Amino acid sequence: MKKIISIFIVALLVTGSAFAATPGFRLSPGIGENKTSVQGGQQSDPGKTFRMVRYVPAGGSGDSTTLVTESIVIWDLVSDDGVTVTTTTTSPDSAVAGIIVQAALSPETLGNSAKEDRGKRNWTWLQTHGVSQVRVNATNGVVAGNSMGTSATAGEADIFVASASDATKNGNAGFFYDTSAKALDDVECFLMCE
Amino acid sequence: MKKILSLVLIALMVAGVAYAATPGYRLSPGIGENMTTAQGGQQSDPGKTFRMVRFMPATATANSTTLTAESIVIWDLSSDDGVTITTTETSYDSAVAGIIVHACLTPETIGNTAAVDRGKRNWTWLQTHGLAQVRVQNLGSVVVGEAMATSNNEGEAGSFVASASAAGLNGNAGFFFDSAAADTDDVECFVTCE
Numbered sequence: 001m002k003k004i005i006s007i008f009i010v011a012l013l014v015t016g017s018a019f020a021a022t023p024g025f026r027l028s029p030g031i032g033e034n035k036t037s038v039q040g041g042q043q044s045d046p047g048k049t050f051r052m053v054r055y056v057p058a059g060g061s062g063d064s065t066t067l068v069t070e071s072i073v074i075w076d077l078v079s080d081d082g083v084t085v086t087t088t089t090t091s092p093d094s095a096v097a098g099i100i101v102q103a104a105l106s107p108e109t110l111g112n113s114a115k116e117d118r119g120k121r122n123w124t125w126l127q128t129h130g131v132s133q134v135r136v137n138a139t140n141g142v143v144a145g146n147s148m149g150t151s152a153t154a155g156e157a158d159i160f161v162a163s164a165s166d167a168t169k170n171g172n173a174g175f176f177y178d179t180s181a182k183a184l185d186d187v188e189c190f191l192m193c194e
Numbered sequence: 195m196k197k198i199l200s201l202v203l204i205a206l207m208v209a210g211v212a213y214a215a216t217p218g219y220r221l222s223p224g225i226g227e228n229m230t231t232a233q234g235g236q237q238s239d240p241g242k243t244f245r246m247v248r249f250m251p252a253t254a255t256a257n258s259t260t261l262t263a264e265s266i267v268i269w270d271l272s273s274d275d276g277v278t279i280t281t282t283e284t285s286y287d288s289a290v291a292g293i294i295v296h297a298c299l300t301p302e303t304i305g306n307t308a309a310v311d312r313g314k315r316n317w318t319w320l321q322t323h324g325l326a327q328v329r330v331q332n333l334g335s336v337v338v339g340e341a342m343a344t345s346n347n348e349g350e351a352g353s354f355v356a357s358a359s360a361a362g363l364n365g366n367a368g369f370f371f372d373s374a375a376a377d378t379d380d381v382e383c384f385v386t387c388e
Contacts (some may be wrong), residue, residue, distance in 0.1 A: 048226030051241045075384055077338050080371050082240030082325025082384055094341035094354075094369045095384070101223055114238040123237060125223035129388075162356030162364075167340035170356055170366055194243070194323050194388030 048130030055104035071155030092149025096171035138183040242324030265349030290365035332377035
């Protein structure tokens with residue numbers, strides 16, 4: 001019995017060593033943050049970054065329309081706190097923040113600070129990096145590889161072209177992975193808003 | 195005794211279910227990095243990202259002027275190591291890195307590598323994402339919502355407009371949260387340099 005256990009332990013040690021010595025995907029990328037491991041996913045999972053944010057409607061109405069998922073949003077210049085997002089009708093807005101990945105309810109009370117709204121219903125997840133999906137505006141179609149920005153329609157994305165004259169219109173949010181006709185939802189894109 | 199244990203088990207199960215059923219901000223965004231939890235902050239805290247960097251004066255003089263807090267800086271093209279920053283007098287410098295949040299002393303010796311400078315005095319925190327404050331250049335005012343970049347004044351920020359002809363002049367560092375007159379300090383902004 002002891003021999004069997006000994007052989008079993010030796011076998012485990014040997015296979016363990018061989019497994020650890022396998023080159024390739026276990027190699028360290030070097031000093032720094034290995035986003036794949038930090039995110040707890042598989043090596044083949046696309047890396048994504050999310051931030052918990054507060055939503056305040058641009059129209060300024062409590063109990064107003066829910067912000068639907070896949071909406072592209074900006075950091076709210078009125079709240080001015082780095083944690084509140086809203087929609088814009090400026091194309092392409094320099095304050096672009098990312099894409100809402102879960103529908104966001106509007107606040108019960110307007111005028112609250114983020115601290116006062118803690119635990120309320122108007123919080124949701126903002127995606128700021130990685131592959132995502134977005135709603136495309138009803139005016140222009142987009143082409144795979146085009147840069148992405150906000151559009152003249154609240155919550156919807158359009159192609160991004162940098163402005164050489166207007167500093168408020170230089171918000172590059174990433175790029176489109178898919179070619180899409182106008183007014184389509186679920187259009188794949190890649191966010192770079194970190 | 196069995197009855198007490200049963201009651202405790204039932205109580206635990208009910209409490210667990212009640213907790214899990216709470217809607218809203220406890221919902222997972224899916225696979226990816228949740229920066230809100232990763233940063234250990236409260237729901238209402240604005241997310242920020244910092245990196246420890248080495249400062250090398252652009253004029254390359256040891257024991258020269260301390261780099262003041264709230265300076266906008268670039269990745270040092272001479273050190274070429276991804277950890278050393280310096281100042282620039284180029285507007286919209288494409289190598290923009292972020293904003294220094296603590297004053298930084300100059301190196302004791304010029305010409306060291308980052309490895310040789312380990313533990314020396316010329317290291318500080320660079321903010322690369324989130325709500326911050328910056329010094330505005332003395333050549334022009336800025337308006338809330340405008341994109342932000344380096345300016346002709348070392349360490350000071352100005353409005354960003356894109357260049358269609360110079361690839362070295364396309365560094366968009368984020369946007370201004372406040373309007374401010376020329377030569378103002380402590381101007382709120384949002385950094386997007388990750």
